[in-house]
Structures are given as structure tokens and as C-alpha cells.
Amino acid sequence: MSTTRATENDRSAVRTLLRLWPYVRPVRARLSGAAVVAVLASCTGLVIPLVLKWMVDGPVADRDPAGVWLGALYLLLLGLAEALLFGLRRWLVARPLSHVEAEMRADLYRHLQRLPVAFHDRWASGQLLSRGTTDLMLLRMFLAFPLTFLLVNTVTILVGVVIMLVQDWSLGLVILVPAIPVMVTCVIFEKRYSLVARRAQDQVGDLTTVVEEGVLGIRIIKGFGRHRSQARAFRELSRTLRGTELRKAGLLATIWGVIVTLPEVAIGAALVLGAVQVADGELSAGTLVAFLSTALALRWPVDSIGFLLAMSQEAATATERYFEVMDEEPESRASTAAARAEDSGLRFHHVRFRYPDAPEDSPPLLDGIDLHIRPGESMALVGATGSGKTTLTALVPRLHEATSGRITLDGQDITAMSREELRSRVAVAFEEPTLFSAAVSENVLMGAGGGAGTVELERALAVAQADFVHSLPQGTDTQVGEQGHSLSGGQRQRLALARAVVGKPPFLVLDDPLSALDVHTEAAVEAALRDVLADTTALIVAHRPSTVLLADRVALLSGGRITAVGTHHELLRTNAEYAHLMAGTDEEDGR
Template sequence: MMKLFRLLKPYRLFVAAVLVLVFFQTLSELYLPTLMSDIVDTGVVKGDTPYIWKVGLFMLFIALLGMVCSVAASYFSAKAASGFGKTLRGKVFNHVSYFSLEEFDKVGTASLITRTTNDINQMQQVLIMILHMMVMAPMMCIGGVIMAVSKDATLSLVLVVIVPVLAAAIFLIARKGIPLFKAIQKKIDRLNLVMREGLTGIRVIRSFNRIDHEKKRFAEANLDLTDTSIKVNKVMALMMPIMMLVMNLSSVAIIWYGGLRIEGEHMQVGDLMAFLQYAMQIMFSLLMVSMMFVMIPRASASAVRINEVLDMTPVIKDNENAAKASSNKKGYLEFQNVTFSYPGAEQPAVRNISFSAEPGEVTAIIGGTGSGKSTLISLIPRFYDVESGRVLVDGFDVRDLSQEDLRGKIGYVPQKAVLFTGTINENIRYGKEDATDEEVQHAATIAQAADFIAEMEDGYQSIIAQGGNNVSGGQKQRLSIARALVRGAEIYIFDDSFSALDFKTDAKLRAALKSETKESTVILVAQRVSTVLDADRIIVMNESEVAGIGTHRELMETCDVYREIVLSQLSEEEIA
């Protein structure tokens, strides 16, 4: 946790202000019982009314001063904690943005969201308490002991018995609660995961009538979290009754023993009243510490989880001597004996892949489900690093290029079309931030999206809902294609990006792409044979390996796997 608190450095002036203000607030609270003692012993006992008024007004001034210090300290501590939270959230988000897909797979999206929101909020709340209570509590406790002893050293022996009993009770309760607080954070992760899956997959859930099943999953995760929360709150609920019991018993002991001291003329009534207040202040300072024990374990668990993310080094990072790709081989792509395995997998996802593609060519990749098509193209923008072999872009190994430079050469359309909340214009411009309106409209026309955009009420300013839920699957794919086309890339990668299009739109789109991408290298992953028929090169994948490379006619004669795929989709007349 202390490691994260280094981020408070820019807010050190606020922290210093809080410490000074809390110091003066504590002094004012410690001074008030002494003033009250003077009023009773000097003013009330002797009947000196002017003295009572004078000291009473001074007490009021000290109390107001303490209140001002308290309000100002709360304001500055909130400022520091909010700034810390903002800085930490930014640090986590920026760090996560450099993660490879391997790190996302390892931690999980739901867990990353929880860590960036809930866990950092826990840290923020505890920081406010630390700045206010953790500073005040020891000062109040030490100051209270000093002032109590100054009033009557013998009566202070009562505190010698009370304080260790209270401290032991707090320690035992905190020790029981700490593991439960750690468990709560993991159960919140689980709840977020179930809820996220339930919301994002609502169409599938309803289509299969699995609403009751999802309700049951959520209820189980929710009940698990609730049970743990109840258990920890039961433990922590013991804190206040024990505190109040000890405080009340100590009050009785102080009044009884103090009465004997007054009777023996060893102390005055005002001193006993002041002593009682100092004893209460000592107790309340321990109560503050107990409240910290409630919050710190949970925040500590959150800090561990945040540090896990910040300490996670991305597997894929730029080479220190990253090269700038030369311009004389723009768009040239080559795979040299490439093998790749997912972490923990028994078999490679792709094995011994070799092929090359040049500008002006369309290279299609086809094969059965799980044959390694999508994995193969994920190695080009370096979403994963190869296990062995090399992927070359413009003659350079992708590992020797900076990720920004490499991905700036690529127009990528993922298998699952992803749109962002905002206008159609903004979504297409995501591919090229400074694209003109003409470039945006041209990209939409090539992607066969211009017609349906024109039919929308606000045209290119029409709003896309979260996840693109207000457009069809085919429209999402066409907007994703337009987003890739607008950047004028050297290499275009279409990962099964025409699957939601009808055959007519598919054919028109591929015809428009030919003239648009004649100076670019096109890599096209497809399930449909009709989509790859006219490709300059077809790579047939089967069980993670290349089963054949060639044109449609060549593969029909030489590749059994390709022939089976074609025969399963086209009639004899269509093949001829």
C-alpha cells in the first residue's frame, strides 16, 4: 500500500496542510477539558461569575477554532485523496493499455474493471481516514494520557488496566476480519464477471430461454458475496459494543475511584471531570484506530490487487532499438516457419507456417473451425509473439519494429465487429483521426455502408449505441471495414469480416475493394468459398498447419482439404 502512496507526491502541500490543521484541532480538543476544569474549580466553587463568562467565551473561541481546523482538514484530505485516486486510475489505465492479449487473458476483463474502480475507491476512502484519523488518533491518545496524568497520576492507573484490554479486543477482531476482507474483493470480481456476461450475452440468453439459469448464476455469486459480507460485518459489529462496554465500565471506575480521591482531598471536582473527558478522548482515539482496522485490511487487499496489475510486465514490448521500416518494400508481408502456442496449451495453434504476400495481391486464408486462421493473422499486428520463426513486414521482423509504427501500417477488421459509443462519423474516423469528410464518405461508399447511412435520420451524425446495438450485424461489419479503409493502410487484414453480409453485398464490396486496395496487401480470412475464389493466393489451413497454397484451380487439383470445403458449399455447376 505504501508503494502506491508515493503517487501522493504532487499533493504533498495538501497533505502537509492536513497534518498541521489536525494538529491544531487535536490541541483545541485537548485544551477544552482543562478550561472546563478551571470553570468548575475556580468559577463555580468560588462563585466567580465574571471568571465563568471569561473562560466560557474563551472555550467557545477554542471550540470554533477546532471546528474550522476540522472542516479545512476534511476539505484538504478529500482533495489529496481524490487527486490520488485520479492519478492512480490514470496510471492503471495507461499501463493496461500496453497489455498484450496474453495479459488480458490472464487477469480477465471483469477483474481489471473491478480493480480500476472498486479497489481504487477503497484506497481513496482509506487515504481520507488515514490523513484525518490516523494522525489524530495517536496525537489524541498521547496528549490525553499526558493531560490525564497531569490531573491525577494515581487515578491514571485505571487507564493502565483499561487500554491493554481494549487494544487486545481490537487486535483479535481485526485478525479475524482481515482474511474475510480479502475474500470479499475476489467475490466482487466473480459477481462482476457473471453480471457482465449476463448483460453482454442477453440476446443469446433470451434466444435459448436461459434467463432462469442466469438468474440462478447471479443469485449464487450474489449470495456468496452477501454471506461473506455478513460474516465480516458480524465480526466487526462486535467492535462497537465491546468499546462501549469498556468505556462505560472505565467511566464507572474513574468516577468511583475519583470520588474517593476527592473525599480524601487529593483532587478537585473539576479535575475529576477533566480526567473523565481525557479518558474518553483516549478511548475514542482507540475507537478511531479500530475503525482503521476495519478499513485498512480491505484497502490493503485492494492495494495488492492494484499492484499485481501495475507489476505485470507486458509480454510484448517494443525493442529498444526499434527500426523504422524502409519505404522501398511497403506492404510486403512474409511468414518464415512460424509456430505459435497459446500459454498453457498442449499443442501449437499454428505450426511451421511459411508464405509471402505483396502489394496488389489478395491472399485468402480458409479452413475449418479451429484450424488456426484467426491466430495466424493475430501475429501480423503482433497481438501475440511467435514461439519460433519470423513474421516480416516490409522486410523487418515485427519484433524489431515499434508497435505504433507496425500497427500504423495495418488496417484491421476483427472477426467480431466492435463499434464505440458516438456518431458514425466518429467511429469511421477512429481509423484516421484527421480524416476529411470526403475521406470518411469515400471509405463508407467502398464498404457499401453509404446507402444505409443515408437512410438514417442524422446521416453520418447518427448516434451508435453502446456496442453498436442499434445497427444490424451486417451494418456493424461494413462500418468496421470503412474504419479500416479510411486510414489508407499498406496491409489490410479482414478476419472473416464478410460473414454477416448477403452474397450480393459481399460481391459488390469485394469488387470495390479491388480498385481501392491495388497498392496494398490484402489478407482475407473467410469461411465462404465464394469470397476467396478470385484471390491471387489461397492458403488452406488444416489442424494448425498449411494443407495447401495456390489459386482456386490449382488447389482443386492438388489439395484434398480445399476440394472438400468447396464441395460442401458449392454445386457442381457453380464449381464449373
């Protein structure tokens, strides 16, 4: 699903692009210097027609070969100076702009890490990837070229027009006739192109999402023979993007047609009128040559207006898309809520939760959760599919924020802690484990924070019965593939469990961490886990009776509330819903 925002018709591209100033400010000196150098280079090119006038009216008219050669030397030196100045401009902007792009990309990545899970639930990953790659590339290109040359070309056109008016004001007025229709065309083009450019960049994000999902889900696609349907979906999105790009090309062709044709007609008219004046003796041949040379020198600055405006609009939409993410509120910081020392262990105080994107009138997923897990106690959380068990466990490390109520660890409200402190005290292992493209040891020791070594690694692997890593090609230094797909589901789950226990956390949250294990491995892991659970306070989402038996007590989650708490055997005798769940009729977990 795409994540796009409507673009307002009255959005100011300039106001949007000004948001880049905090990133550009540290390199403003070099960018300003590059702009000055570019203006000098462009104005140097405008001196060439004046040299031509001198040559035609002087050495050429006087049949002076030495003067012609001298003029040719002047022209050569001016051309070299122009080329060197433009080369210096490129050198000045290359390093600072790569720094700006790197800083923006780093800020985006840091911000994404701080955004709540609810944000990532809403946004397609391809949209985020396109903002961190394609959009930032467009911004770097804008800062390197259009930003400078919109100024340079404006100055060049103004200086060139002044030179032409000084040469002959009547011919100058002929050249200025197309100015009004060209400006009107630019205004219309800017409004229309901005909408199409935004649509195209959003569609690139949609296409990136499809590609990413196709790569990550290649086993499912192949397993179910869905490669043709995926290819059709990709072709459909590609066709849509192609249509949008053709629309952009059509708009660009239209403005170029106007911008190129009208000035060319004006130059032709000036040529005819000037030739008549030269024939009548009212204008020197050198002046006409200088005038026409100046007009031709202005062709590129004028012709490039459409191209520069198009790039500027694309940069404005890229800026808008970038700050759509940066403007999202990160996870809230610690509050000043007071701690209550008497509430030791892990406690839920009348906690309610509704997903942020849920309708206002919808009932909360969790409603009035009151639960106390005493210090050193393990509690199993049991409930039907979709009852909210995973969501409840996600509230403890604040992957989701409770809508109301409080959660305390040893009497301290978790919102009063920094997230670093909270997540150093609470370790988690999810049913769907995520591994990174890194060594086995790096994936496991990620849960230790810092200071852990081989001893802690081996202990955690032993608890998770993950000794299989020693038979991998490079042992614990073996690189696992993206998402850990080079390992089986049970192997990934055991490494995720090892990651959770490696740091000996005081609080442990396990979301059905043994679901992918075979019976014998599960029994071995449970035996090792009992020693770990004896030294921690744990909340364990469980489906199987064998996992439930790891816990000291059991809480039944039903209808968004905790409806029963007791030991496994007590609930089997006294609660029909619990007995029904333990009979195996509903073994899958949900949100």
C-alpha cells in the same frame, strides 16, 4: 470466471500501502498540512477539560458568576476553533485526493490499453471495472480519513494519557489497564479482516462481471428465455457477497465490542475511585471533572480504532488488487532486430505459437508457419474450424506475440517496429466487429489515424457498401449504441470493413469480414474490394469460394502448418482437404 489472487497471511498492509507513495508524493505538502491541522484541532479539544477544571475549582467553587460566564466563553471559542480546524482539514485534502484518484484511474486505463490481448483473454472485465471504480474509491476514502486519523488519534491518545497521568497518576493507570487486551485484539482483527476484505472485493468484481455480461448479452438472454437462470446466478453471487459482508460486520462488531467495553469499564472504575478520593479530600472536584472529561474525550479516538483499521485493511487489499494489474507486463516494445530488405511483402518465418496459459507440454496451435505474401498480392487463408486462422492473423498486428520465429513487413521484423508504426501500416477487420458508443463517422475514421476527412469517409463507406448510414436519423453523425447493437450484424461488419480501408493501409488483414452479409451485398462489397486490394498486400481469412476468389493465391492451414499454397482452382484439383472445405462442410471459423 473470476480472476483472483491468493492473499498471503503474512502480507504487510503498511508495505502494500506504501506503493501509493508515487501518487501521494505530489500532494504530500497539503496532506501533511491537513494532518497538522487535524492534530491541532484534536488537541484543542483536549484543552476543554482543563478549562472545566479551572471553572469547577475556581469560579464555581467561589460562587463567581462572572468567572463562570468567562469560562463558558472560553469553551465556546475552543469549540469554534476545533470545528474550524477540522473544516480546514477537509478543505485541504479534497482537491489533492480527487487528483490522486484521477491520476491512478488514468494510469490504470492507459496500462490496460498497453497490455497484450492474452491478458484480456484471461481477466474478467468485471474484475477490471471494479479495480478502476470501487477499489480506487476505497483508496481515496483511506487517504482522506483513516490515513490522517490513524496519526491524529494516536497523538490525541498519547497527549490525553499524559494529561490524565499529570492530573492523577493512580487514576491514569486504571485507564491504561485495557491497553494490552485492546492491542492484542487489534492484531488478531487485522489478520482476519484482511482475508475477508480481499474476498469481498474479489466477489464484487465477480458480481460486476455478471451484471456487465447480462447487459451486453441481453438479446441472447431474452431470445433464449434465460432471464430466470441469469437472475438465479446473480442472486447466488449476491448471497455469497452478502455472507462475506456479514462476516466483515461480525469481525468489526467483535473488535468494537472489546474496544468500547473495556475502556468504558475502566472509566467507570476511575469514576468510583476518583469519587472516593474527592470524598476523602485527596482529590479536588475540578481535577476529577477534568480527568473524566479527558477520558470521555478520548472515547472517539479509541472507539474509532476498529473502524480505521478496517478501512485501512480494505485500502491495502484495494492497493494490492490495483497493482496486480499495474504489475502485468505490457506489450513489449520494439527490439533491435535487423531488417532484411530482400523479404518484401508480408512473410512468416517458421512461426510457432502457443497461448501463454496453455500447458507446457501441449502442442503449439501454430507450428512452423512459413508463408510469403508478395507485395501487392492478396492471399486467402483457408482451414477447418479451430485450425488457428484467426490467431495467425492476430500475430501480424501483434495482438498476440509469436512464441518463436519471425514475421516481417517489407523485410523489417515487426518486433523491431514500435506498435504505433506497425499498426499504422497494418489495418485489420474482424469477423466479430466491435463498434463504440460514438458517431458512425468517429467509428470509421478511427482507422485513419489522423488527417482523414469527409472524402476518405465517403470512399471507405462506398467500398464497404455502407451507404445505409445516410438514411440513419443524423447520417454519419448518428450515435451507434454500445457495441453497435443498434445496427444489424451485416451493418456492423460493413462499418468495420470501412474502418479497415479508410486509411489506405499498405497491409490489410481481413478475418472473414463478409460472413454476415447477404449474397447480393457480399457481391457488391467484393467488387469494390478488388480495387482496394490492387493497391495493398492483404491476408484474408475466407470460408466461402466467393471470398477466396478475391485473392490471388490461397494458403491451406491444417494441423498448425501451411500444407498447401496455390490458386483456388489449382487447390481444388490437387488437394482433397481444400476441396472438402470449399464444398461447404465446414464453414465456421475458430481460434
